[in-house]
Amino acid sequence: MKEIRVRFAPSPTGPLHIGGVRTALYNYLFAKKNNGKFLLRIEDTDQNRYVPGAEKYIIDALKWCGIEYDEGVGIGGPHSPYRQSERKHLYFEYAEQLLNEGKAYYAFDTPEDLDSMRERLTAKGVATPQYDYLSRYEMKNSLVLPADEVEQRIKNGDSYVIRCLIPADREIIVNDLIRGEVIVHSSKLDDKVLFKSDGMPTYHLANIVDDHLMEITHVIRGEEWLPSAPLHVLLYEYFNWQAPEFAHLPLLLKPDGNGKLSKRDGDRLGFPVFPLRWIDPKSHEVSSGYRESGYLPDAFINMLALLGWNPGTAQEIFSMDELIQAFSIDRVGKHGSKFDPEKAKWFNHHYLSSLRDIDIARLLEEQVLGKGISTEINYLVKVAALIKERATLIPDLWEQASLFFIDPVSYDEKVKTKVWRPDTPQMLQSIIDFISFQEDLSLEVFEPALKDFIHQSGLNMGQVMNTLRLALVGSAFGPGIAGIISVLGKERTIERIRNLMTKA
RNA sequence: GGUCCGUUCGUCUAACGGUUAGGACGCCAGGUUUUCAUCCUGGUAAUAGGGGUUCGAUUCCCCUACGGACUACCA
Numbered sequence: 001m002k003e004i005r006v007r008f009a010p011s012p013t014g015p016l017h018i019g020g021v022r023t024a025l026y027n028y029l030f031a032k033k034n035n036g037k038f039l040l041r042i043e044d045t046d047q048n049r050y051v052p053g054a055e056k057y058i059i060d061a062l063k064w065c066g067i068e069y070d071e072g073v074g075i076g077g078p079h080s081p082y083r084q085s086e087r088k089h090l091y092f093e094y095a096e097q098l099l100n101e102g103k104a105y106y107a108f109d110t111p112e113d114l115d116s117m118r119e120r121l122t123a124k125g126v127a128t129p130q131y132d133y134l135s136r137y138e139m140k141n142s143l144v145l146p147a148d149e150v151e152q153r154i155k156n157g158d159s160y161v162i163r164c165l166i167p168a169d170r171e172i173i174v175n176d177l178i179r180g181e182v183i184v185h186s187s188k189l190d191d192k193v194l195f196k197s198d199g200m201p202t203y204h205l206a207n208i209v210d211d212h213l214m215e216i217t218h219v220i221r222g223e224e225w226l227p228s229a230p231l232h233v234l235l236y237e238y239f240n241w242q243a244p245e246f247a248h249l250p251l252l253l254k255p256d257g258n259g260k261l262s263k264r265d266g267d268r269l270g271f272p273v274f275p276l277r278w279i280d281p282k283s284h285e286v287s288s289g290y291r292e293s294g295y296l297p298d299a300f301i302n303m304l305a306l307l308g309w310n311p312g313t314a315q316e317i318f319s320m321d322e323l324i325q326a327f328s329i330d331r332v333g334k335h336g337s338k339f340d341p342e343k344a345k346w347f348n349h350h351y352l353s354s355l356r357d358i359d360i361a362r363l364l365e366e367q368v369l370g371k372g373i374s375t376e377i378n379y380l381v382k383v384a385a386l387i388k389e390r391a392t393l394i395p396d397l398w399e400q401a402s403l404f405f406i407d408p409v410s411y412d413e414k415v416k417t418k419v420w421r422p423d424t425p426q427m428l429q430s431i432i433d434f435i436s437f438q439e440d441l442s443l444e445v446f447e448p449a450l451k452d453f454i455h456q457s458g459l460n461m462g463q464v465m466n467t468l469r470l471a472l473v474g475s476a477f478g479p480g481i482a483g484i485i486s487v488l489g490k491e492r493t494i495e496r497i498r499n500l501m502t503k504a
Numbered sequence: 505g506g507u508c509c510g511u512u513c514g515u516c517u518a519a520c521g522g523u524u525a526g527g528a529c530g531c532c533a534g535g536u537u538u539u540c541a542u543c544c545u546g547g548u549a550a551u552a553g554g555g556g557u558u559c560g561a562u563u564c565c566c567c568u569a570c571g572g573a574c575u576a577c578c579a
Binding site: 009010011013043044045046048049107109111114126127128130159161163179182183184185188189190192193195196197198200202203204207222223224225226227228229230248250251253255259260303306307308310312313314316333334335336337338339340342343344345346347349353389390391392400415460461462463464465466469473475476477478479480481 | 505506507508509510511515516517518526527528529530537538539540541542543571572573574575576577578579
């Protein structure tokens with residue numbers, strides 16, 4: 001059987017948004033599931049829209065996500081180069097072939113010509129004014145101009161484009177793996193430009209030529225391409241090439257209102273739409289990324305995979321390998337999905353709290369050092385064990401852990417008025433005495449010992465605990481008291497209790 | 505406007521033409537944690553509307569409504 005080959009072919013016009021990442025992911029999963037190859041091709045045929053840094057961003061983003069490609073920009077492969085601008089010389093001959101076979105033609109119309117054509121048609125009441133079987137014979141192209149004039153114009157260096165000659169009366173059938181048969185009448189299609197006057201192919205030509213040359217077997221792309229799929233099918237037919245299978249993915253929609261999620265949504269919606277932070281090279285506007293916001297790549301990918309695809313079972317937590325095993329195109333839904341930032345958080349909390357203490361400790365280490373506080377890994381591991389289930393995003397780790405590194409600078413007034421009594425200082429002193437005599441502060445030993453002591457001293461458990469919390473944390477917040485003391489150690493605990501006694 | 509695609513709880517979704525329409529997130533309540541969070545248990549909530557076909561329709565067909573994509577010498 002023929003090897004499965006798929007590609008992700010973004011254009012470097014800016015950062016990849018989560019919809020693009022999902023498209024890449026589904027391509028990747030499909031390839032791996034079928035022991036095939038996944039390619040990264042950069043479609044940079046529009047010089048005007050080129051954005052510096054975008055290509056690097058795309059590569060970095062895929063890498064962060066753990067989506068590895070077998071061939072493509074940056075790593076090369078048997079069909080190098082994988083950047084369309086570097087394949088520029090390839091495309092003209094294919095356009096020429098269609099020209100010679102009467103399946104395409106030269107067009108010399110200026111933008112003004114095109115505008116007036118549309119105006120004329122609109123005035124006549126034509127519903128879809130376009131360059132097609134009705135209007136093409138009233139334009140300046142090689143179908144109407146005498147052959148010698150065409151030749152002369154080209155010789156003169158007149159600017160021209162090459163347009164595809166769409167048949168007037170054909171049913172074009174697109175077989176889509178997700179949508180089934182989509183039938184479009186050729187009269188609804190326009191004579192799309194295949195080759196631009198700047199010497200570059202358009203998407204339509206370059207895409208078909210490269211997919212063919214790169215032996216792509218399955219084209220998995222966003223639904224926004226469905227309307228041009230009939231043109232692509234026709235082009236494969238014109239070239240007499242075997243067309244790949246198509247799968248048009250439903251779009252990711254904005255969680256508020258309507259419309260597809262777009263790069264321009266940036267941070268407007270209160271959550272990142274990009275995998276990594278992006279700083280616009282022109283405006284210097286910063287758009288946040290999932291990585292910088294504190295999401296784990298595994299959680300991000302897991303969340304994205306389930307947006308538009310489901311395994312048909314109740315399983316929701318998938319590693320990349322499990323996704324590869326479970327993935328299939330026919331369980332991809334047909335309708336667009338609104339992205340839910342809350343669910344993304346839930347996934348991240350799940351992944352974060354399932355990490356080993358040592359991994360949490362390393363994440364925490366970075367943040368602690370970033371605050372200019374020196375620490376050591378054994379201490380961090382102990383802290384990690386206490387806080388990991390309390391954090392949703394990576395930065396929450398510091399929020400939860402700061403009490404282990406910084407003494408309270410103030411005390412929550414509400415808590416204070418609630419717990420403070422005239423005899424509180426004596427009570428705290430007795431606790432200090434008790435702690436001073438403890439030899440083993442490990443949680444297993446110390447926690448029951450502390451409780452025993454409180455009982456035996458006839459003290460009120462809630463009263464003591466809440467006061468201790470005020471002393472140790474400064475507010476009603478944080479892990480269990482015994483755990484905090486166990487990690488903080490004898491000296492720091494006593495010092496904090498004394499602080500409360502003097503300041504209160 | 506035209507072409508094409510779509511429509512199950514608020515959201516992501518499941519359901520050979522036969523289910524009390526299931527799960528997850530969120531939300532609400534209770535429990536655990538003598539704090540907060542986590543966690544556990546329970547609850548809330550949906551087949552867009554109208555016609556067919558059928559013994560039987562979330563499922564098949566048609567119409568309507570609504571949503572979306574596309575409609576460039578952009579991808």
